[in-house]
Amino acid sequence: MxxxxxxxxxxxxxxxxxxxxxxxxxxxxxxxxxxxxxxxxxxxxxxxxxxxxxxxxxxxxxxxxxxxxxxxxxxxxxxxxxxxxxxxxxxxxxxxxxxxxxxxxxxxxWIAADGADGADGADGATGADGLLALVEGEEAGEGWKPVALADVGEGRTALLVHADDPRLRRLAVLDAVINNGDRKGGHLLAAPDGRLYGIDHGVTFHVEDKLRTLLWGWAGEPLTDEAREVLTGLERQLAAGGRLATRLAELITPAELSAVRARVSRLRRTGVHPEPSGQWPAIPWPPV
Incomplete structure (x- = not known):
């Protein structure tokens, strides 16, 4: 055989x-x-x-x-x-x-991640095919979005940045919808075919705002037209009797399902990427 x-x-x-x-x-x-x-x-x-x-x-x-x-x-x-x-x-x-x-x-x-490291335009690439990096100074540089200053030891700090990449931006929208409380750098997998995947989504769908992520670079910025269209589609699919709503009802609680609907509605209404709530640490630990 x-x-x-x-x-x-x-x-x-x-x-x-x-x-x-x-x-x-x-x-x-x-x-x-x-x-x-x-x-x-x-x-x-x-x-x-x-x-x-x-x-x-x-x-x-x-x-x-x-x-x-x-x-x-x-x-x-x-x-x-x-x-x-x-x-x-x-x-x-x-x-x-x-x-x-x-x-x-x-x-x-299983996704076999691309083993490439580093990326043009930033020093100290820290994973996910160079989509995250630590850079000196307080400026992210062209093609990068600032996240936060990080303590790198010996009294020194470096700026944590992520790439201004449409794949990451889509993932930031998804995380806002599912209320991802643990978007670490190690949870980003850049596949050899150019696709980007997010993994480890166990800490999601809480009814309270628990968004913790390294992808804050677009916080407060307008959503893309593509994202707005996707959110409109999600709102339809999450309506009572919708296929997505029916399938999610088998996996999460009624309160959590209602919270998903509310988050999608809020994102559509505000039209911007969410900002840290201040109620929880904005960045997961460890970040990578």
């Missing part, structure tokens, strides 16, 4: 095919990804003649969070994927909820 074909990079197969592979394929645990606060298992998934690498996060391996008492992180990760797909931007790798070797959990297609 011939060996199963390894799944090509995202974008070659349809989203539905990738979801079917993740949902129905046989999961085999390869190892554990170290450094994560919750259990994150690297697996292969095989279905028919196709095999792919994936990440499996069983609910049993989650550490309880005092401020997220309702539901679990795995379902929030799937909900974030559904919202991403509804935008049409495809910013989150295919993600499903299913049973696995250690019970129910989320399974997400």
């Amino acid at each position: 011939p060996a199963p074909e390894r799944l090509p990079a995202p974008g070659v197969n349809t989203t539905g095919e990738r979801e079917e592979l993740l949902a129905k394929g046989e999961l085999t645990v390869v190892g554990r990804i170290s450094g994560a606060s919750n259990a994150v298992l690297l697996c292969t998934v095989e279905y028919g003649s196709v095999r792919a690498d994936c990440v499996y996060k069983p609910v049993k391996g989650e550490r309880p969070l005092w401020d997220f008492p309702d539901g679990n992180l795995a379902r929030r990760e799937v909900a974030a994927y559904l919202v991403s797909e509804a935008t049409g931007w495809g910013l989150v790798p295919p993600t499903v909820l299913r049973d696995g070797p250690y019970g129910e959990g989320m399974v997400q297609q």
Whole structure:
């Protein structure tokens, strides 16, 4: 019998095919990804003649969070994927909820990030294919957006910046919609095909404003026309009886679903990227 074909990079197969592979394929645990606060298992998934690498996060391996008492992180990760797909931007790798070797959990297609580091125009690139950097002085420089001054030790500071990149800007809008409380630099994956993905969306959809991100560079600036159009579409899909609303209702609480609707409505009404609320630290720790 011939060996199963390894799944090509995202974008070659349809989203539905990738979801079917993740949902129905046989999961085999390869190892554990170290450094994560919750259990994150690297697996292969095989279905028919196709095999792919994936990440499996069983609910049993989650550490309880005092401020997220309702539901679990795995379902929030799937909900974030559904919202991403509804935008049409495809910013989150295919993600499903299913049973696995250690019970129910989320399974997400593994994205092989581009190993390039550094970028023209900024020194000290710090990850995500040079989309984030630390620079000397108080000016971000052309093509970069300032975030905050960072303590780099020995009494010195550097300016944390991110690229003025339309892919990041879309992700900033998605994070505002899903109320992402943990957008670190390590959660940005620049794929070799040029696409940008965000991962680790367990700390999302809270009813209170918990947006913590490194992507504050557009705070207070007008949303793009594209973003406004996407938000209009999301508002329709989140209406009672809408497909997205129906699917999210299976994953998050009614109060959280209402909060998503309110955030989308507020973004459309104000027409600008949100600014830090001042009620919570604006930047996650550690930032990378």
